[in-house]
Amino acid sequence: MTAAGTGSSLPNAAPQLSADASARELVEARLEHLLATPAGVPPHLAAALRHALLAPSKRIRPLLVLHVSEPRAAEVTPALDLGCAVEMVHTASLILDDLPCMDDAQMRRQRPTTHMAFGQATAILAAIALLTQAFAVLGQLDGVSDSTKVRLAAELSAAVGGAGLVAGQELDVNGRDSIVAADGIERLNWLKTGVLFVAAARMGAMLRGLPEEEVEAVGLFASHLGLAFQTADDLLDRTATAGEAGKDVGKDGGKTTLVTLFGEQAAQLSYREHLAKAEAALAQTRITPEPLLTMMARLFDRREIRTP
């Protein structure tokens, strides 16, 4: 069963495909440029940074930033750089999640995880370098006011810090056993995925200069999108092969998820509810919905959630 078959009003994926593909190419070229800029990076570390950041990826978060901020052609660079900063943070979190002391994953994005390829020390340092560079990129956004830069940095640090992504990973590693109810799982899913989706969307709205109520609405949209995404990921982990997922699967077998708690059918229901709520929130903003809805459709279309 796919998102397109759930009665959602998500549009067919085809028309937007090439637009997203070319946006993704823009993002990847810009990521490569941003990695190439800093001098003085030791070669082994630089190679690890490229390995992690330039691996094949859907670039959902940068696309989210671009589709929310809808830059005119002349303004594409700040939105693109903002998207790249979010992608750097996301990649840093993946590097750390994959470490032996966390998920102990061997494969990610179709290639060996960063610590498998470069050693644990360099992997950890690469994560720190990416995280730090993300803040540096925010400070250098071309033509953006200092007050907006300060606001963006505050949003990003709150999303990453001890009450954000870091809290999610801590609970994932040391707190899963205590999760016995749906709201605990949703909080964990929110912290693991939703929090950065929300930050990406809100930052895109801030960059665009949208009023506060629309920043809130687009944050709500992204929150539901993130929760749907994480639930789909948990479903995928149960049903996909490693080749399909491009990473280790079945790693979550011992972990409490919505799937293990309530079964696949309930997880799919929750996932569809979040998609519907995401659409409703988006409708409260001036943002052109089609590119985002198409992106969602493509995202979940790929994740065929089959009963084993």
Add this chain to the structure above:
Amino acid sequence: MTAAGTGSSLPNAAPQLSADASARELVEARLEHLLATPAGVPPHLAAALRHALLAPSKRIRPLLVLHVSEPRAAEVTPALDLGCAVEMVHTASLILDDLPCMDDAQMRRQRPTTHMAFGQATAILAAIALLTQAFAVLGQLDGVSDSTKVRLAAELSAAVGGAGLVAGQELDVNGRDSIVAADGIERLNWLKTGVLFVAAARMGAMLRGLPEEEVEAVGLFASHLGLAFQTADDLLDRTATAGEAGKDVGKDGGKTTLVTLFGEQAAQLSYREHLAKAEAALAQTRITPEPLLTMMARLFDRREIRTP
């Protein structure tokens, strides 16, 4: 032999002792306050953050910020918070340096290293949380202009990133074998220690609104201070007991340092030269030199560098 006995014009430590001690108390109370503020931090992670950040420490970097920015009483909070942000970054770097895949240290600041006490995953996450909070603190400096905040964040991210502290640790772990000359060691010492000393001093000068040439001069001062400090640390590692150092010693036994390359006497000479150059650079600024020179004297007075 101590710094005080090297012919340097460093003043006697006694008069300033109480001033620095009370500044250190201010720093520690403020660190505790900053840790207490964020909601939503999982308890195990929060305990790790307190363990690492509130451990006994000389708080050199916050004192450096305070002595450079010389806040009037009413302006103490931004300088104090800036110092705390630097201390958060420094503590994050210590947590990571101590990991099994890096220096594999058991003790630090008189207590078990963070990964020994809380596990590797939580230790790594604590480092990320501290680093991220440092950027958050910069964004919230009371009464400081957005343009200064942006400038401070740029300085901090450059000091930490792939060409800063992270590069130093990468070279320390994976590049020591290739270091065969004094300038290689000095570069490594600069990256491991000097870079954050320099950032602390420069940020203090920026906060104070000093002109660019004085920001440069105080950066040069801190650079020499940092190199002296790292060389003293290498000397200390060879000669102190664990009890004296408050951390594992002799861990650097297999590593190339100025001491292993050229012997203790040459290392001591280099260390004294850096102290003299630090003083000369400081004299090019309007900063009251006594508190900084006294801090240096106390710092190196403690590190009795004995021939075994």
